[in-house]
Amino acid sequence: MDAQKVYVVIPNWNGADRISACLDSLQHQSAGHQVVVVDNGSVDDSVEIIEKNYPGVVLIRHPKNKGFSGGVNAGIRHAVGQRGQYVALLNNDAVADKDWLKNLVELLNNNPKAGIATSKICDDKKTHLDSTGDLYTIWGLPYPRGRGEEFSDKYDNDTWVFGASGGASLYRVKMLEEIGLFDEDFFAYYEDVDISFRAQLAGWKVGYAPEAIVYHEIGATSSAIKGFTTYQTIKNLPWLFWKNVPFGRLFWKILPRYLIAYNSIILRAIMRGQLWPVIKGETVSFILLPKKLMERYQIQQKRKISVSYIDSMIMHDLPPNAAKLRHLRAVWWRLQRKRA
Numbered sequence: 001m002d003a004q005k006v007y008v009v010i011p012n013w014n015g016a017d018r019i020s021a022c023l024d025s026l027q028h029q030s031a032g033h034q035v036v037v038v039d040n041g042s043v044d045d046s047v048e049i050i051e052k053n054y055p056g057v058v059l060i061r062h063p064k065n066k067g068f069s070g071g072v073n074a075g076i077r078h079a080v081g082q083r084g085q086y087v088a089l090l091n092n093d094a095v096a097d098k099d100w101l102k103n104l105v106e107l108l109n110n111n112p113k114a115g116i117a118t119s120k121i122c123d124d125k126k127t128h129l130d131s132t133g134d135l136y137t138i139w140g141l142p143y144p145r146g147r148g149e150e151f152s153d154k155y156d157n158d159t160w161v162f163g164a165s166g167g168a169s170l171y172r173v174k175m176l177e178e179i180g181l182f183d184e185d186f187f188a189y190y191e192d193v194d195i196s197f198r199a200q201l202a203g204w205k206v207g208y209a210p211e212a213i214v215y216h217e218i219g220a221t222s223s224a225i226k227g228f229t230t231y232q233t234i235k236n237l238p239w240l241f242w243k244n245v246p247f248g249r250l251f252w253k254i255l256p257r258y259l260i261a262y263n264s265i266i267l268r269a270i271m272r273g274q275l276w277p278v279i280k281g282e283t284v285s286f287i288l289l290p291k292k293l294m295e296r297y298q299i300q301q302k303r304k305i306s307v308s309y310i311d312s313m314i315m316h317d318l319p320p321n322a323a324k325l326r327h328l329r330a331v332w333w334r335l336q337r338k339r340a
Contacts, residue, residue, distance in 0.1 A: 005083075005084055005085040005086065006031065006032065006033040006034070006084065006085065006086045006087075006088065006101065006105060007033065007034050007035075007036055007075070007078070007079035007082070007084045007086070007087045007088065008026055008033050008034070008035050008036065008087075008088045008089075008090055008101065009036045009037075009038065009072050009075030009076060009078075009079070009087055009088070009089050009090070010022060010023075010035065010036070010037045010038070010075075010089075010090050010091070010092050011038050011040060011068055011071030011072050011075070011089075011091075011092065012037055012038065012039045012040065012042060012046050012071075012092045013039070013040040013041070013042055013065055013071075013092075014042045014043065014044045014046060015042070015044075015046050015092040015093065016042070016044040016045040016046045016049055018092055018093045018217065019037075019046055019049060019050065019092050020049060020053065021095050022090065022091075022092050022093070022094055022095060022096075023035065023037075023050070023053075023054050023057065024095075025095040025096045025097075025098075025100075026090070026096060026101075028098050029096065029098060029099075029100065029101045029102070030098050030099050030101075030102045031099075031101040031102035031105055033088070033101055034058065034079075034082075034084075035054075035056070035057045035058065036057070036058040036059075036060065036075040036078055036079065037050055037057050037058070037059050037060070037075075037092075038060045038061075038062065038071040038072065038074045038075045039059065039060070039061045039062060040062050040064070040065040040066055040067070040070070040071050041062055041063055041064040041065045041066075047059070047061065058078065060074050060075060060078060062074065066184065066187075067184070067186075067187030067188045068166060068182070068186075068187065068188040068191060069182040069183060069184040069185075069186050069187055069188070069191045070184045070187070072089050072166070072182055073181045073182050073184060075087070075089075076171075076173075076176065076181055076182075077181075079173065080173055080176070080177070084173055085172070085173055085174075086104075086105060086108060086170050086171065086172060086173065087170070087171050087173060087176070088101060088104060088168075088169065088170040088171070089166050089167070089168070089169055089170075089171070090167070090168055090214070091167040091168065091216060093124075093216060093217040094121075094167060094168055094214050094215065094216045094217070095124070095214065095215045095216075096168070096213075096214050096215075097212070097213040097214065097215075099211065099212070100119065100168070100212045100213060100214055101170070101212075103209045103211040103212035104117040104118075104119065104169070104170035104209055104212045105117075105170065106209075107170075107207045107209045107212075108170060108172055108207070111205065111207055113203075113204065113205050114172070114204065114205045114206070114207040115171065115172045115174075115175030115179075115199045115202075115204030115205065115206070116164045116169055116170065116171050116172070116175070116196060116199055116204070116205075116206045116207070117164070117169060117170040117206075117207045117208075117209050117212070118131075118132075118133050118134075118161065118163075118164030118165055118168070118169040118170075118206060118207070118208055118209070118212075119131075119165070119168040119169060119209060119212040119213065119214045120132055120155075120156075120208075120209070120210045120211075120212060120213050120214070121144075121165055121167060121168050121213075121214045121215075121216050122151055122213065122214070122215050122216065123215070123216060123217075123218055124215050124216060124217040124218075126151065126215060127150065127151055128148060128149060128150055128151055129146040129147060129148070129149045129150070129151055129152075130144060130146075130147055130165075130216050130218055131144035131145065131146065131147060131165040131167070132144075132145045132146040132155040132158070132161075132208060132210070133145050133155075133158075133161030133162070133163065133164060133165070133206070133208045134161065134162060134163030134164060134165060134192065134193050134196060135161070135162050135163070135314070135315045135319075136162050136163065136193065136197065136313075136314045136315070137314060137315045137316075137317060137318060137319055138253060138254055138257060138314060138315065138316045138317065139254070139257040139258060139260075139261045139318055139319075139322070139325070140237070140240075140241045140245070140254050140255075140257060140258025140261060140262070141237075141258075141261050141318070141319050141322065142163065142190060142193040142240070143319035143320070143321065144165060145161065147321070148321070153210070155208070155210065156210040158208055158210075159207060159208060160205055160206065160207060160208070161206050161207075161208045162196065162197075162200065162206065162313045162314060162315075163192065163193045163196030163197065163200075163206055164192060164196050164206050165192055166182070166191060166192030166195075167192075167214070167216060168212075168214040168216070169192070172204075175199060175202075175204050178202060178302075179195070179198045179199055179202050179204075179302070180198070181195075182194075182195055183195070183239070183243075183295075185239070185288055185291070185292075186232075186235075186236045186239065187232060187235075187236075188228075188232050189229070189232035189233055189236050190232075190233075190236045190237065190239075190240050191236070193240060194236075194239070194240050194243065194244065197240070197243075197244040198243075198244065198299055200305065200310065200313065201244065201246070201299060201300070201302070201303045201304070201305060201310070202302055202303070202304055203304035203305050227274055227276065227277035228277075230269045230272075230274045230277040230278065230281065231277040231278075231280055231281045232281070233265065233281070234265070234266065234269070234277065234278055234280075234281025234282055234285065235280075235281040235282075235284050235285045236285070237262055237265070238262065238285050238289070238292075239285065239288070239289075239292045241254070241255075241258055242289065242292050242293060242296055243292050243295055243296045243299060244296070244299060245310075246300060246303060246307050246310065247300075248307045249307070250307050250310060250311050260325070260328075261318075261322070261325060264324065264325055264328070266278055266282075268324070
């Protein structure tokens with residue numbers, strides 16, 4: 001495929017110590033492409049490194065941090081303006097295998113109904129999986145499939161998944177023009193699940209390409225800000241549910257479980273001494289909820305698939321790492337059996 005049809009967008013914020021490894025891996029890709037780095041107001045040497053060592057990279061500079069969503073959207077708009085056909089996203093703390101992009105492009109080329117292709121993401125030590133596609137559960141909790149498991153071919157025969165990790169996936173521009181770009185209110189966390197959910201509702205599929213391998217330094221950016229993960233989780237998780245879960249039997253199956261899970265997350269965060277990120281997250285989430293409900297109306301109006309299809313795509317269990325919720329559920333069932 002013509003390199004000008006494929007764009008790779010990298011959001012960057014203070015990534016001077018890792019951006020070179022990321023860009024070097026893209027220089028050795030077997031598929032042609034144009035790299036776009038969107039800098040979110042970095043105050044380190046990121047921009048200087050890119051300008052000095054990577055003259056072929058298109059650099060878009062923001063005066064302040066617009067988060068993952070705001071960053072990648074700027075790069076996507078550039079690609080659309082250049083009449084790109086596909087846009088790949090890659091974290092600045094990730095290193096791509098030489099055939100990474102080629103395998104993602106082939107998946108979309110061979111499957112016209114697929115709007116997104118996602119990668120096999122491993123940790124930077126190449127010993128454990130980080131993601132083989134995102135799942136959404138009956139508890140309203142998304143999670144990266146395979147996270148923390150030893151690197152293996154366990155998921156290599158699977159083709160279709162619920163969602164794609166924004167850290168290393170390829171998006172069809174035609175689909176983005178139909179469903180819209182990433183929700184910038186999310187800033188970071190679950191924005192990739194949100195756009196995957198919207199894609200599914202609009203009738204697009206999400207494919208998993210196990211040969212498209214990326215090595216990711218997990219949490220390198222988010223861990224630099226205290227309380228960041230808690231704030232974004234508390235803020236974004238309700239929006240993910242209210243925007244996308246269609247009304248009907250499935251909605252009422254998820255809602256009570258989601259409320260239990262969400263309040264459990266809040267309680268655990270408070271017990272860890274993160275009261276302020278919780279208060280801030282809940283406040284912002286509530287203030288913008290009317291906006292999200294209006295967006296919900298537009299999303300559901302465009303829905304082309306049945307609720308039963310979404311039901312078949314979600315996982316009817318808790319995420320594997322939800323140990324405390326599993327314990328709570330086990331206690332509940334024991335009490336129910338005693339009453340019976």
